[in-house]
Each structure stands twice: as C-alpha cells, then as structure tokens.
Amino acid sequence: MYKEIKKSVKKRIKESIVIGLFLMMSLSGCISEDESKELVIATYDIYGLSEEMIEEFENQTGISVSMIKLDDAGSVLDYLIKNKGTNDIDLAIGLDNTYLSTAIQQGVLTNHTASNLGEISQVALGPYNGQLAVPFDMGYVCLNYDNNLVDGKNMSVPTSLWDLTEEEWRGKVVIPSPQTSSPGRAFMLATMDYFTSETDRSDTSQFESWWSAMKNNDVIITSGWTEAYEMYYSGGYGETTEGYIGSAHITVSYCHSPGVEAWYSGSNITKSSSLDIPMASFFQVEYISSVMGGDVESSALFIEYLLSEEVNSKMPEQNQMYSVLEGNDLPETSGYLFHSIIPEQPSNLSMSEIGDNIESWLQLWNSAMI
Amino acid sequence: MKNIGSFIAVFLYSGLIFIPLFLALNRLIMVTGFYPSIWFNSLENNYISQDILQFTLFQAIFSTIVTLMIGIPIAWMLGRYRWPLESLIRTVLTLPFVIPSIIAAMGILTIIGPHGINIRADEDTWWWTLIIAHAWFNMALVIRFCEPILTTLDPSLEEQLRLLPNGQTRISRFRYLWAPLLVPSITAAACMTFVFSFTSFALVRWITVGNESLESMMATISSSAGIEGYMEFTSEMVLGASIIQFLILLISLWITSIIQRNRKSKIPQVNTKFVKTKNSMGWLIIVPALIFALLPIISVFLGSFRIREPVENEIIFRWSFDAWVVAWRGSNSFPPLTDALINSIGYAIITLCVSLPIGFSLASTISKLEENHKFLSQVLDVFTMLPFALSAAMVGLGVLLGIIKLDIGFLHNFWPLPALAHIMLTVPFVVRIFLPAIRSLDPMYDENAKVLGLKPWKRFFSVKLPLLKSSLIISTIFTLAMSLGEFGASFVVARNSDWVTLPLLIDSWRSKPMKDPFTGPASNVVATVLMLITIILFLFAERYRTNKEGGMF
Numbered sequence: 001m002y003k004e005i006k007k008s009v010k011k012r013i014k015e016s017i018v019i020g021l022f023l024m025m026s027l028s029g030c031i032s033e034d035e036s037k038e039l040v041i042a043t044y045d046i047y048g049l050s051e052e053m054i055e056e057f058e059n060q061t062g063i064s065v066s067m068i069k070l071d072d073a074g075s076v077l078d079y080l081i082k083n084k085g086t087n088d089i090d091l092a093i094g095l096d097n098t099y100l101s102t103a104i105q106q107g108v109l110t111n112h113t114a115s116n117l118g119e120i121s122q123v124a125l126g127p128y129n130g131q132l133a134v135p136f137d138m139g140y141v142c143l144n145y146d147n148n149l150v151d152g153k154n155m156s157v158p159t160s161l162w163d164l165t166e167e168e169w170r171g172k173v174v175i176p177s178p179q180t181s182s183p184g185r186a187f188m189l190a191t192m193d194y195f196t197s198e199t200d201r202s203d204t205s206q207f208e209s210w211w212s213a214m215k216n217n218d219v220i221i222t223s224g225w226t227e228a229y230e231m232y233y234s235g236g237y238g239e240t241t242e243g244y245i246g247s248a249h250i251t252v253s254y255c256h257s258p259g260v261e262a263w264y265s266g267s268n269i270t271k272s273s274s275l276d277i278p279m280a281s282f283f284q285v286e287y288i289s290s291v292m293g294g295d296v297e298s299s300a301l302f303i304e305y306l307l308s309e310e311v312n313s314k315m316p317e318q319n320q321m322y323s324v325l326e327g328n329d330l331p332e333t334s335g336y337l338f339h340s341i342i343p344e345q346p347s348n349l350s351m352s353e354i355g356d357n358i359e360s361w362l363q364l365w366n367s368a369m370i
Numbered sequence: 371m372k373n374i375g376s377f378i379a380v381f382l383y384s385g386l387i388f389i390p391l392f393l394a395l396n397r398l399i400m401v402t403g404f405y406p407s408i409w410f411n412s413l414e415n416n417y418i419s420q421d422i423l424q425f426t427l428f429q430a431i432f433s434t435i436v437t438l439m440i441g442i443p444i445a446w447m448l449g450r451y452r453w454p455l456e457s458l459i460r461t462v463l464t465l466p467f468v469i470p471s472i473i474a475a476m477g478i479l480t481i482i483g484p485h486g487i488n489i490r491a492d493e494d495t496w497w498w499t500l501i502i503a504h505a506w507f508n509m510a511l512v513i514r515f516c517e518p519i520l521t522t523l524d525p526s527l528e529e530q531l532r533l534l535p536n537g538q539t540r541i542s543r544f545r546y547l548w549a550p551l552l553v554p555s556i557t558a559a560a561c562m563t564f565v566f567s568f569t570s571f572a573l574v575r576w577i578t579v580g581n582e583s584l585e586s587m588m589a590t591i592s593s594s595a596g597i598e599g600y601m602e603f604t605s606e607m608v609l610g611a612s613i614i615q616f617l618i619l620l621i622s623l624w625i626t627s628i629i630q631r632n633r634k635s636k637i638p639q640v641n642t643k644f645v646k647t648k649n650s651m652g653w654l655i656i657v658p659a660l661i662f663a664l665l666p667i668i669s670v671f672l673g674s675f676r677i678r679e680p681v682e683n684e685i686i687f688r689w690s691f692d693a694w695v696v697a698w699r700g701s702n703s704f705p706p707l708t709d710a711l712i713n714s715i716g717y718a719i720i721t722l723c724v725s726l727p728i729g730f731s732l733a734s735t736i737s738k739l740e741e742n743h744k745f746l747s748q749v750l751d752v753f754t755m756l757p758f759a760l761s762a763a764m765v766g767l768g769v770l771l772g773i774i775k776l777d778i779g780f781l782h783n784f785w786p787l788p789a790l791a792h793i794m795l796t797v798p799f800v801v802r803i804f805l806p807a808i809r810s811l812d813p814m815y816d817e818n819a820k821v822l823g824l825k826p827w828k829r830f831f832s833v834k835l836p837l838l839k840s841s842l843i844i845s846t847i848f849t850l851a852m853s854l855g856e857f858g859a860s861f862v863v864a865r866n867s868d869w870v871t872l873p874l875l876i877d878s879w880r881s882k883p884m885k886d887p888f889t890g891p892a893s894n895v896v897a898t899v900l901m902l903i904t905i906i907l908f909l910f911a912e913r914y915r916t917n918k919e920g921g922m923f
Contacts, residue, residue, distance in 0.1 A: 045882070051702045069703065070866050071593075078593040079866055081600055086779045106600065179418055180590075220580075221417070223590075226883050227579060240680050241884030242483045245491050264885075359601070369417045 037063045039298045042079050042291070043093040044070045048137065048319030057305050063298050072224070073099050073182045073286070080108040080291060090294030091302055093136070096286045097127040098185045101355025103289070104132055112290040114303035118312060124285055124324035127351045133287035136306050137321035140255040140343050141186040142281035146235030148271040149249050161194060161280055164250065165213035174220040174232040174248035178365055181224045186282040187252040188365055189354060193347035194279045201357075204364055211368035220248055221369070229253055235272035236261060255281060259330060259340030260320045268335035274343075281343040286321070376738070379731030380750070386728070387757055387794050391764075393772030397596045401605040409610035412603055419587055419607050423614065426568060426583040429497070433504035433567035434560050440505045441512025442556065444659045448513060449520025451649040459656065460513070461912050463663050467510035468908045470855025472873045473897045475576040476880065477666025478503050480673040480894065485687060500577045504570060506666065508563040509659075515559040519551055521646070554629045561626040565619055569761040571858045572873075576880065584611045585858065589763040592862045596771040612764050619759040627755070670901060674894035678887045693891030703882060705868075707896055710875040714900075717871065718853040720789040721796055725849050726842075728793075729800025736801070737808040754801045757794060762858025765794045769863050788869050791859035796849045803848065807841035840914045847911040851904050872900040 043049065054065050068089070070076050076092055077099045083089060084106070095103050103109055111131035124135040149155055155172075158164055164173050176184030195206035222228040230238035234246040236257070254260075261270035288306055290299040305311060307325070315323040316330045330337040402409065413419045444463060453459055466474065482490045482499055489495040528547060531537030536546050574583045582590065588611050594601040595608045674694065676687050700706035732754055739747035757765075769791045774781045781787060815837065819829045835842065857873040865874060879893035 045703045047702070049702070066868070068866060068868070075593050075866065078597070078601075081597050082593070083778060083782060086782050088779065088782055102600070177417070222580065226881075230884055231579070237885055240678075240685050242678070242890055243479070243490050243884070244484075245493065247493075366415075366417050370415065370420050 037295070037298055038066055039063050039090050039295065039302060040066045040068065040088060041091045041093055041302070042068045042070060042076050042089045044072050044076060046094055046319060048315055048321070049093065050318060053311060053318075057302060060305070061298075061301050063301065065302075072180075074180065074185075077103055077106075077108075081106050084108055085293065087293035089291045090296075091288065091299045092291050093288045093306075094286055095133065095289060096182055096186070096284050097351050098182065098189060098284070098354055098358070100128060100133055100287055100289075101351045102358065105355055108292055109133065109289045110292045110294070110296065112300055112303055113296050114300040114307070116304045117307040118309050119326040120307070120324050121326045123283075127283070127285050128287070133289040134303055134307060135285045135324045136288045136312065137315045137319055138283070138285045138324055139321045140281045140341075140346055141183050141190070141252060141284050142255045142343055143187075143275040143277065144233070144235060144251055144253045144257050144272050145275055146233070146249040146271055147273045149234065155249065158250070158275065159277065161191065161210060161277060162213075164219075165210065165217050167217075169217060169250070171218040171220065172248050173214065173217075173250045174222060174228045175214075175252050176225045176228045177221050177223055178362060181222075181228075182284075183225045183252050183254070184228075185358075185362075186284050188361070189349055189358075190280050190282040190347040192361055193349050194277075197279065197348070201353075208364060208368040211365055215369050225253065229257075233272075235270075237264065250275070254321075255343055256320075256322070256330060256336075256340030259336045259338070262335035262339045263331075263333060266334055268338070270335070270339055273339075274341045276341055276343050278343075278345040279347045281346045282349075283346045285324070375731055376735040379728050379735060383728055383732055383754070383797060386724075386790070387797070390768035390772035390790070390794070391760070393775070394596070394768045394770070395609075395772075397771045397775060398605045398609050401596060401598050401602055402609060406609075406613070409606050409613065411610075412606035413610045413614075416603060416607060418582070418591065419611070422582055422584060422587055422611075425581050426585075427618075429500060429504070429570075429574075429578075429583070430564050430568040432501045433508070433570075434564045436501050437505040437508045437563045437567075438512060438556060438560055440659075440662075441509040441559070442516065443655050444509065445513045445516040446520060447649070447652045447655050447659075449517045450646065451652050452646040453652075453656065457912075459660065460517075461909065462660055464510035464513055465667070465905065465908060466506050466663055467508065467514075468851055468855075468904055469507075469667065470572075470857060470873055470900060470904065471507060471570065472572040472576075472855075472857045472876050473670055473901050473904075474503060474507055474666055475572045476673070476876060476894055476897045477668075477670040478506075478573075479576060479880075480669040480890075481665060483890075484685075485676070486669065496578045496581075500570075500573060503573045503577055504563070504567045506662065507573070508566055509663075511562050511566075512556070512559040515555040515562075516552060519555055523551065558626050558629045561622045561629070565622050565626075565758075568618060568622075569615070569763075569858075571761075571763065571861070572877070575877075584615045585761050585763050587611060588615075588761075588767065589858060589861050592763070592767055592770060593866065595767070596775075608767060612767070615761055615764065616759050619761070623755065623758050667901065670894050670897045674891055674898045677891055693888050693895050696888045697879070697892040697895040701888075704875060704878055705870055707872075707875065707899060710870045710872045710896065711899065713869055714854050714871045714873075717786070717789040717792055718850045720786050721792040721853040722846060722849050724789075724793045725796040725800050726845060729797050729845065730804050732797070733801045733804035733808050736805060740809075754798055757798045760794075762791075762795060762856065763862055765791050766859035766862025768794070769859070774863075785869060788860055788864045788871070789853070791863050792853040792856055795856065795859060796852050799848060799852065800845045803845040804838070804841050807838050811837055843914045844911050847907045851907045851911075854900065854907075855904060872896055876900070 058064055068079070070079055073094050073096050076094050080089065080092055080103060092109070109132045112134060114134065117134065120135060124138050145157070150157055155168060156163070163169070175187060178185040178188035191210065192207055195210060196204055220232055222232065228251050229236050230241055231243055231245050232248040233251040234249050238244045239246055255274040258270045258272040258274055261272050262268050288303050290296050309325060312323045312325050313328050315321050316336065322330065330340055332338070413422060448460060448463070478499065480486055482495070484490070528543060531543055531547055537543045569585045570583055571585045571589060574581065574586045588608055591604040591607060595604045675689050675691065677690055677692055679686050679688055697707045700709070732750070736747050736750050736754070739750060769787065773787070773790065811834070815833050816829060819833045824832065855873060857877070860871050860874055861877070864871060870878070876893045876896045879889060879896060882889045884890065
C-alpha cells in the first residue's frame with residue numbers, strides 16, 4: 001500500500017515538473033524576443049490584406065508580419081490609444097477620415113518615411129494630405145435601396161431625407177449606429193452637413209429633428225454594417241444567408257455596393273441601387289499610418305508595398321473599395337462599374353471639423369434618439 | 371508552517387481577485403470623477419444602454435419562471451420514478467449546464483435557422499428564443515437542487531398524510547408536504563438561474579440581436595472605456611452597469627445562501643430504491659426533455675458539415691468536411707483551430723495550477739478556523755463567495771483596465787494574462803467544491819497517521835489527498851471546463867489580441883459576413899471541438915460525483 005502511494009506521489013511530482021516546465025517554456029517562448037524583424041499591424045478584417053499579399057511582402061523584405069485583427073476602424077483607434085506608449089505597434093491600417101483627426105489629436109501616429117509611392121489621386125488626398133497617414137482605399141457612403149420594391153409604383157423613390165420620415169417608410173429603413181459603426185458614423189456626418197450647411201453648423205435643430213423623426217418612424221438601428229445589410233436589407237445578398245429578415249428596403253452602404261452585388265452575381269444582376277440625394281453621401285478614405293514608437297522603417301516598406309500599382313490596383317476586387325492610385329477605376333466586369341455611382345454632390349466636411357466636433361455631434365445624435 | 375500556507379493562500383487570493391478590480395475601478399473613477407448619480411443616469415441617457423436594465427431584468431425573471439416550469443416536472447420524474455438507463459438520462463439532462471454558452475447559442479441559431487424550424491426571420495420570436503435558451507442552459511440547476519429531496523423522501527410520509535384530513539387530495543398533499551419541502555430547493559435553483567440569466571452574454575449577443583444585457587453592453591463598449599478625454603461616457607456606463615449588476619447579484623446570492631443554510635431538513639430519508647416506482651406515462655415528459663437537451667448539441671455537430679451553396683436563384687445545402695478543413699487551416703481573417711486549441715489548453719492548465727492549490731488552501735483554512743475562530747471562518751467564507759457576484763465581463767474589465775495598465779509594455783505581450791481572469795472566476799468554485807468534503811473529513815485519520823510518525827507532507831499525500839479524491843477530480847475537471855469554455859472575460863481581455871481561445875474563435879467566425887458560406891459551419895466546427903472536450907470532461911466528472919446534497923456541482 002505504502003509503495004503504491006509512494007509510486008503515485010512520485011508520479012504526481014513528475015507530472016507537476018512536466019507541467020511546470022511546459023508552463024515555463026510556453027512563458028519564455030512568449031516573452032523572449034525574436035531576432036528576426038517583425039512588423040506589428042493593428043487593423044480590422046480588411047479583405048484587401050490577403051494571406052498571399054502578406055506572404056509576398058514577407059518574401060520580398062524578409063520582415064515577418066503580425067496582424068492584430070480588431071473589430072472595425074473605431075476599435076483600431078481605441079486600441080492605439082489604449083496601447084499608447086508601449087511601442088509595440090508599428091502600423092495602423094483602416095483608420096478612416098472620420099477617425100483620423102482624433103488619432104492625430106491623441107498623438108498616436110507619427111510621420112511616415114515612405115517615399116516610393118504610386119501616384120495617389122488628388123481626390124484621395126482631398127480629406128488629408130499630410131505625413132501622418134497615407135490613403136489606401138476609398139469610396140462614397142450613401143443610401144442604397146431595393147429597386148424591386150422602391151420602383152416609384154409600389155414605393156416612391158425618396159428625393160429628400162425628409163421623405164424617409166413619411167409613413168410609407170415606417171420600419172423600412174435600417175441604419176448602422178454611428179456610435180459603433182464606421183459607415184454609420186460617415187452617414188451621420190453626411191446628415192450633419194445636409195441639415196446644417198446653410199447655417200454653418202450654428203443651428204443643428206434640423207439635424208436633431210430629422211433623427212428624432214426617424215426614430216419615431218421606427219428606423220432600425222443596428223450595431224454594425226453587416227447586420228444592417230445582411231439581416232435587414234431586402235435588396236442585397238442577405239436574402240441568401242441564414243438569419244435574413246429583409247424588412248428594410250433602404251440601408252446605408254457604399255455607393256458602389258450595387259456594383260459589388262452585380263459583380264458577385266457574375267451576371268450583371270442586382271436589385272440594389274444607390275440613392276444620390278445631394279449632400280446625403282460621405283466620401284470615405286481609409287488610411288495606413290506609422291504608429292508612434294513603432295518601427296518607422298519597416299512600416300514605410302509596407303506602406304510602399306500597399307500603395308504599389310500591383311497591390312493597390314486590386315482593391316476593387318479584393319477589398320471592394322476604389323483604388324487611390326491615379327488612373328484606376330472599378331472594373332467593368334459583370335456590371336461592377338455600371339451599377340456603381342459617384343455622387344454628384346457629396347457632403348463637405350473637413351477632417352479637422354470632424355475631429356473637433358465628432359464627440360459633440362455624436363452626443364447630439366444620441367439626444368435625438370433617446 | 372500550516373498557518374503560513376493559509377496566510378499565503380488568503381494573501382494570494384485577495385491579491386488576485388481584488389487588486390485588478392480595485393485598480394480598474396480606480397482607473398474608471400479617475401476618468402469620470404466620483405459622481406455615482408451620473409454613472410447611473412448614463413445608462414438611461416445613452417442610446418446604446420437605454421432600457422437595458424429593464425431588458426436584463428425582465429428576461430432574467432422570465433427565464434427563471436420558464437426554467438422552473440420545464441425543470442420541475444423533469445426533476446419530479448427523475449426523482450420519484452424508476453427509469454432504465456437512469457444514470458445516462460440524468461447525465462444527458464444535466465449536460466446543458468456545462469456546455470459553454472457560446473456553443474448553446476450556435477446550436478440554437480442552427481435550430482431556429484432556415485433549415486431548422488425557420489423562425490429566425492420573425493423578430494417577435496427572438497425574446498422567447500432567448501428565454502427558452504436560458505431554460506435549456508439552466509434546467510440542470512433545478513434538477514440538481516430538487517432531485518436529492520425527491521429521491522430520498524420516505525414514501526410512508528405521504529401515505530400517512532393520506533389518512534389525515536389535510537392530505538386527502540393531491541393538491542392538499544402537495545400543499546402540506548411537497549411544497550414546504552421543495553420550496554427552499556426551488557427558490558435556490560431559481561436564484562441561481564436568475565443570476566446566470568441576468569449575466570448572460572453569448573446567448574443575448576447572438577439571439578436577441580439589437581438588445582443588450584448589462585453584461586453584453588459592458589463587454590461591447592469595453593474597448594473604449596478607461597481612457598481619459600476620449601469617449602468618457604463609456605466609462606460612466608461601465609461604472610453604472612457594474613455597480614447595479616454587482617448589487618443585484620449580491621442580493622440574489624445572499625438569498626440563495628440563506629435558503630441553503632436553512633435547507634437541511636430533519637425529514638426521514640430512505641434509500642432511493644424504496645422511493646422510486648414505475649411510471650410509464652412519465653416517458654411523455656422524459657422523452658421530450660431528452661430531445662430538448664440534445665437538440666442544440668446535435669445541431670452544432672450537424673451544422674459543421676452543412677455548407678450553403680447558392681445555385682442560380684436557389685439556395686441548396688451540401689454535406690461535406692470542407693468547413694472542418696477551413697477551420698483547421700484558418701483563413702486570412704482567423705487563426706487555425708489548433709492555435710486557439712493550444713491557447714485554450716494552455717490557459718486551462720495555468721488556471722488549474724493556480725486555482726486548485728489556492729482554492730484548496732482556502733477551503734482548508736475556513737474549515738480549520740471553524741474549530742476555534744468561528745467568526746473569522748465566517749468572514750473568510752463570505753470573502754471567498756464575494757466573487758460570485760462579479761460577472762465575467764466585470765472580471766475581464768478588471769484585468770483589462772486594472773492589470774494591463776500597470777505595465778502596458780510588458781503585460782500587453784504577456785500571453786498567460788487571460789488565465790488571470792479565469793483564475794479569478796474559478797477559485798471561488800474550487801473553494802465551494804472542496805469545503806464540504808474537507809468539513810466531512812474525520813480528523814481521526816490524520817491523528818492516527820500523526821501517532822504513527824508520518825510527516826506532515828506524507829500525511830497530506832498519503833491520507834488526506836486519497837480521502838479527497840472525488841472533490842479533487844471534480845474541481846480539476848470543473849476548473850478545466852470552466853476555463854476552456856469561458857467567454858465573457860476572454861472577450862474583454864483577449865478579443866483584440868493574438869491570444870484567441872476556442873470560444874473567441876467561435877464568436878469571430880460567426881461575426882464574419884454570411885456571404886462567406888463557411889461563416890456558420892466553421893463556427894460550428896470550433897464549437898463541436900470545444901463541445902466534445904467539455905462532454906468528455908463532464909462524463910469523467912460524473913463518475914466521481916458523490917455529492918447528493920444537491921447544488922450545482
């Protein structure tokens with residue numbers, strides 16, 4: 001009996017040592033620094049950053065890439081601010097012109113040293129043309145509608161944002177929340193310009209009234225674009241997915257989303273159209289930035305790589321956004337370009353104006369909605 | 371020597387549990403200022419959190435009622451009648467409680483989806499789906515709490531009562547015999563169900579899309595909380611929500627503990643075989659109950675092989691292993707399943723290595739103090755129970771805002787960090803599992819060993835440990851299972867890192883746009899792997915479960 005116990009105790013001690021060693025090995029493995037260069041990128045799930053593309057960069061430069069995948073552009077900013085001073089992050093990809101000025105104000109970005117960039121279009125450099133961020137893709141955020149139902153007969157095609165507050169649209173509009181979604185935030189900013197441009201933002205009452213009226217008209221607010229487009233919007237690919245409801249016939253997406261729908265179908269077919277209401281769309285540019293305290297040299301190499309003709313021209317297919325390089329457009333294949341529109345008169349808000357006011361405008365939106 | 375051990379355990383426990391929370395609280399207050407009224411009002415003044423308290427409270431109350439309605443008849447049938455393969459039936463019916471909630475969410479989404487009962491498109495069904503999902507998850511609590519009384523009550527009591535004026539009808543017998551006996555157990559089960567439903571996260575997140583519970587809201591906004599001069603309203607909301615949640619949970623647990631204390635009745639008990647009779651009609655309850663318990667589990671498994679494929683304007687489903695291959699390899703967006711598996715197993719082992727010795731030492735200390743320092747033992751007893759009133763998201767926020775900020779450069783890369791949250795959540799459970807076993811140890815064994823000249827460590831390994839074998843195995847398995855399936859705290863701490871665990875990988879896969887046909891099936895693959903590990907652990911624990919007093923474990 002005693003021998004058995006002794007044996008079992010010995011066995012347990014051995015097991016404990018093995019577990020202890022395993023723990024130490026795993027801990028030391030995590031803490032010890034790799035000698036090879038590593039580029040740490042904070043981003044969200046951007047499809048343009050494909051595995052092949054990253055591998056190609058690694059092969060070309062010998063730098064290994066480590067991606068920290070966050071939820072969206074807002075989470076990237078949260079993450080950068082929270083980890084300020086760690087010097088652990090080298091590059092941020094995905095901040096857009098609704099978040100960039102806050103990132104600059106918070107001092108989380110640093111000047112990039114990339115020089116060998118492709119020719120970036122003036123349109124892309126419109127919102128920001130400095131050293132703290134380089135645009136890598138762009139697109140217009142606007143309302144999309146289901147043209148099968150919103151055909152002028154069954155339902156009238158809105159020509160003003162106020163039309164959406166009519167009884168006809170009760171419960172049939174879905175908008176991602178500006179508090180938690182980038183396209184939602186972009187659309188809220190467009191509505192700010194739409195309702196306050198005449199008064200130079202001094203009178204925001206129309207902005208508040210419209211959002212309150214939308215709330216009273218049972219607008220559906222979702223936490224993100226995916227829920228709004230996939231679950232509620234009847235005009236998109238959502239109807240082929242699980243969890244589809246399809247109760248809304250207008251949503252916020254990109255002005256080229258109908259083009260993406262047609263391109264995906266492979267046969268130039270879509271029942272989704274973009275609604276070009278003057279000043280109700282927002283020009284969104286997404287940026288790549290060197291992060292304060294990070295490895296600026298390696299970041300510059302990645303910025304140059306992402307902005308190279310070879311990689312950036314593929315943005316429409318890989319990331320469903322416009323390339324920022326001069327002379328590039330959406331492909332004509334399967335109606336991609338045909339079903340995409342460039343709004344004639346997008347909203348006009350400067351990035352610094354957004355940075356200075358975004359929190360108070362979000363508060364205004366919040367007050368209108370409660 | 372012994373006292374030093376106890377002292378170290380209490381010291382470590384206090385440090386591990388309370389330092390992160392204190393630091394996080396301090397950080398949040400630093401951001402918002404000490405204005406409790408603003409914290410509480412912020413919940414009603416923000417669109418994200420408006421009506422959130424009502425939603426959380428009502429769904430928890432309804433979930434509790436429905437859980438009791440489903441659980442009591444099942445507990446009655448199991449407790450009062452004889453069934454073939456009874457142990458297997460009991461295992462199946464109590465299995466849902468140990469299945470991680472994120473898996474339950476995936477299973478239920480598959481059932482209510484287009485190729486299940488197809489009610490997902492109707493938003494009016496979401497509320498009841500959530501309630502029933504909570505009932506599925508918690509019915510084991512009702513069974514565990516009520517069954518011991520039902521199986522051991524001497525049937526002659528009911529026969530005697532039949533002869534009395536107050537026992538002639540079924541209703542009067544229920545009123546004068548069963549109700550007084552069962553009400554304490556039912557109330558305790560109800561309180562615990564309420565607590566679990568109130569802090570529900572994964573099920574709320576995935577079933578009632580658009581409605582948040584206090585817990586899910588805290589987890590969702592955690593990324594921007596605790597930053598000075600940036601989105602400060604999120605810090606106010608976190609403070610308001612945590613304090614309200616803490617108080618409500620504390621009250622519920624306090625009621626449970628009072629009931630538990632008064633539950634020990636002096637009613638004559640007999641062996642189970644004298645109590646149980648046959649009831650062929652009872653299958654009408656047992657069979658649907660078994661289907662109810664198994665359906666989400668089977669759905670997760672089957673869902674991992676079913677791939678959606680649009681063919682022209684129609685959607686067809688094909689059966690294949692493709693999602694397993696995709697999940698195993700990982701994708702551009704997600705790491706391979708093996709990465710998450712290694713992380714999860716690593717965290718579970720670290721949690722076990724820390725929680726088990728601390729929990730055991732605390733339980734021993736409480737038991738030792740009971741002899742001479744009754745008051746001190748009660749204080750320590752309550753002290754070790756206090757973390758039950760903390761939800762997973764609150765613990766996660768403690769680590770995220772309290773600990774990582776201590777040395778952000780080092781801790782930001784400190785892989786074992788999520789295990790700290792798991793340790794904070796599991797230690798109180800380990801204490802609860804060991805305490806009754808240590809209390810029931812006969813001190814004579816130790817005394818005899820001492821007389822025989824065995825040294826303290828030899829007495830511990832040769833005498834005490836073998837006597838506590840069942841509790842040791844159950845607490846080991848429980849700690850491993852709890853850590854492997856932990857979602858809320860990991861969501862807050864490790865979501866934005868490389869430290870992806872299995873539950874986080876399930877959530878990430880499911881969050882991907884459904885345009886990708888593997889979004890649903892791949893999340894089911896990861897869920898199936900986690901589920902199989904949990905079931906194996908649970909079946910192993912069942913062999914050693916000797917605690918017939920009722921309760922969660």
